[in-house]
Amino acid sequence: MTLLACPGCVAAAHVADTAADAGSQAADAVYIALPQIRCAACISGVEAVLAALPSVASARVNLSAKRVRVVLSPGHDLSRALDALNEAGYEAHELDAAALRPAGDVEGRSLLARAAVAGFAMMNVMAISVAVWSGAGDATRAMFHWVSAAIALPALAFSAVPFFASAAVALKARRMNMDVPIALAIVLAAATSLYETIADTGAHTWFDAALSLTFFLLVGRYLEHRARASARSAAAELTALELPRATRLTAEGRETVDVAALCPGDRIALAAGARAPVDGTAERAAMIDRSALTGEAAPVAIAQGGAIGAGEVILGAPLTLRVTRRAEDSALRRLAALVEIAETGRHRYSGLADRTARLYAPVVHGLAAAAFVLWWAVTGDLHHAIAVATATLIITCPCALALAIPAVTAAMTGRLFRAGVLLKSPTALERLAEVDCVLFDKTGTLTEGVARLPDLDPAAASVALALAQASDHPASRALAASLAQHAPALLEDLHETPGAGISGLWDGALVCLWRGADGPELHLPDRRIPLPMRETPRPGAAEAIARLRRDGFDVAMLTGDGADRAADLAARLGIERVHADIRPADKAALVHQMAAQGKRVLMVGDGLNDTAALAGAHASLAPATALDAARVASDGVMLAGDLRGVCDTLDLARRARRRIRQNLILAAVYNAVAIPVAVTGLATPLMAAAVMSSSSILVVLNAVRR
């Protein structure tokens, strides 16, 4: 093999024949996420690994989606395939097929099919129109018009459906959008052209103009759809990574069931570090981490029979949970439902496209109507008056205007996607461009959960781990997590002194993990090692904040923790304004209060406690590690753990806004020239087709340039 290899496939060197298809059926296909693949060698490597397995009937990698579709042989499951891929050096995760949308992009395909039909019809009709424009005689021209009509009308009936549908929805809701003038222009052009064809009055027909309008707009819409679909499918993949499964304890033993199938009274096993999937009661005393829900970083102790809510993390030791509520009734779900309600508030934000349409459509419709009335009154020629009105609608038709905003949004959303930021909402870029104040959640957003320790030699590390594992104190828990790659030492006679530390015997000598001046200290027989515990800021956090402040943003930190801990971190990161010790509801209230003061807030947060604030803020971003509800509530998800993504997103959003303005000015200049020509009755279909296409292409080129 003579291919360049990317880091993802260095570990996998052997290449064999690719998998053979064994009558694959769409129904029993499963998907595996392969986040690290990015080159041809990865494709052949993954397919070779899977082809060698007897449990896999066929496998095909999709590089754009970074996943592989696997058809399993009857009676096998996916575990072998996952193990084999991980052994070969490819990071692989099973995906929940139910949470993924069907692999084929139905909407994109239908848009492409409509664009293909419009393009085909446009080319044929234009070829025929050239003959008419160059002066075909009476009978020939009549025939050409009939042929054009025969091609154009069915093609329009199929291709322009998206515009008709969207215009119908808007009109039904008594709103105005860009599709209303488009649909009207297409219908009017087709209708008058058909009339000209039947009456054979010798006037122009507009079939080619209507078709090229449809074609260009469909291409623009497809580009926009592609940019957003790739972001959406990646977001769906994040959700699909969390398999909604639980281990139920029954009289016969353990079984794996869907969370949705759990009933009150069931007992489920939860490993240490697992998230409770449903509400329930603990069968023994335990420590739980509620930080995702309440923002408290410290673990909470609960007694036997204490209530555990969905989304809380079990610390220390495995636990058996007795289910009290079905999954759909859990507190977590009810909160998520509240978030959905909050989200609908944001949908009222009308994008620049809709606002422009509201201004533009009445002007164009009014102009066309005025031209019609004027020409009819002055010349008394109803037929010519309709022709001028049609010309006005077609030539001013928002080809450039309707492309100006989607093309820029598509280009910038795609650029952000490649940089690791997924935007979900169509108006997110515009709202991000207006932001002047950034609020960061502390735990999980500015900081990573794991504390970083000084380097320990293996012996010290294994002793520290063994001591830490014996305690449920938050410091011990963080210590144990950061030393997880070591093996614990064998200790005897472990003893915990509450509030002071934990001690034990190591080869007969006393060792202990004791409270020191700043953080715990590890006491070994021959030395004493301080283990200063601090929350580790996320990579790029300090730089991102410095950059935001330099660019004139008002930066503040929100946290449910006490003021001391918060102030320490804020000082290290260079944040001046800290709102400490606030409850989830206060976060949302603070966001609303700042909005009332006229600030446009960008909220960056990851926990369930942030969701109300995320949904209520002018714009919001969540890291990929965030809880599902937080990712749903925010406008964008940052896949890379680096907080500099926030600055890049804001930069690109502002650039997108500048580009949109340029495009709108271009479109306005074009219309200022084209409208007088059309209204005075000088426009011909040839002119319309040429001018309309060139303005569309100009706008798209401006959108995609660097």
Place this chain on the structure above:
Amino acid sequence: MNILVVLIPVSVCLGAAGLAACLWTLRHGQYDDLDGDAARILLDDADAPPPRPLTKP
């Protein structure tokens, strides 16, 4: 001018054939993984092309 009676149907039919081919590729998922197809061209397994999963329309 009689030649038009032949030429116009022929040109329309050719265009329709192209359109049909385009729709066929669309229905068989040939635009689903453009990045992957760009990379696959580099693989030297010409005698055993990997099967493409047919997605039923």
